[in-house]
Amino acid sequence: xxxxxxxxxxxxxxxxxxxxxxxxxxxxxxxxxxxxxxxxxxxxxxxxxxxxxxxxxxxxxxxxxxxxxxxxxxxxxxxxxxxxxxxxxxxxxxxxxxxxxxxxxxxxxxxxxxxxxxxxxxxxxxxxxxxxxxxxxxxxxxxxxxxxxxxxxxxxxxxxxxxxxxxxxxxxxxxxxxxxxxxxxxxxxxxxxxxxxxxxxxxxxxxx
Numbered sequence: 001x002x003x004x005x006x007x008x009x010x011x012x013x014x015x016x017x018x019x020x021x022x023x024x025x026x027x028x029x030x031x032x033x034x035x036x037x038x039x040x041x042x043x044x045x046x047x048x049x050x051x052x053x054x055x056x057x058x059x060x061x062x063x064x065x066x067x068x069x070x071x072x073x074x075x076x077x078x079x080x081x082x083x084x085x086x087x088x089x090x091x092x093x094x095x096x097x098x099x100x101x102x103x104x105x106x107x108x109x110x111x112x113x114x115x116x117x118x119x120x121x122x123x124x125x126x127x128x129x130x131x132x133x134x135x136x137x138x139x140x141x142x143x144x145x146x147x148x149x150x151x152x153x154x155x156x157x158x159x160x161x162x163x164x165x166x167x168x169x170x171x172x173x174x175x176x177x178x179x180x181x182x183x184x185x186x187x188x189x190x191x192x193x194x195x196x197x198x199x200x201x202x203x204x205x206x207x208x
Contacts, residue, residue: 009093011146014160023121030118035111036176042085044173050077058134064115078103112176124155136179152203162196
């Protein structure tokens with residue numbers, strides 16, 4: 001039997017319609033291209049490349065493999081990641097850094113590829129990641145607050161429309177299996193019918 005580990009991520013995630021101008025400080029966001037080789041039943045095996053010097057507009061027609069071919073030398077970080085199912089904002093995750101050249105070749109050879117810009121911002125006492133997706137996942141925007149322990153008593157900014165923490169379809173591996181543009185209309189209809197929802201079991205939600 002394997003030993004218990006602390007290889008877990010703790011996060012809360014929110015659907016957004018825009019990246020407010022006050023959270024775009026003009027710095028180049030992190031460009032991420034990642035390929036999912038396993039994306040089933042909320043289990044995932046992922047290869048990720050990241051660039052901190054390359055800005056690409058996240059339009060519906062952006063081609064991540066074409067971007068990778070054109071700017072391969074601009075990607076300076078690469079990781080292989082294994083993820084387990086997410087339950088209540090907690091998910092098993094193990095990540096290891098790998099050579100960018102190997103990562104690029106793996107991405108070109110298989111998996112389902114996602115491209116996005118990641119903005120890092122500070123809101124109240126938490127660091128947030130705001131992901132703006134391109135390709136078939138455009139115009140999706142997801143904001144995420146992550147901590148080293150359960151994300152309780154969170155200050156939630158007003159641009160977060162509704163919580164999606166426990167909706168696997170919004171996980172990146174879910175988006176690899178079924179891109180946002182295939183079900184965006186259904187989601188908007190659900191949201192219009194039921195209204196925004198925020199999880200009640202993470203302490204007090206402080207809306208600002």
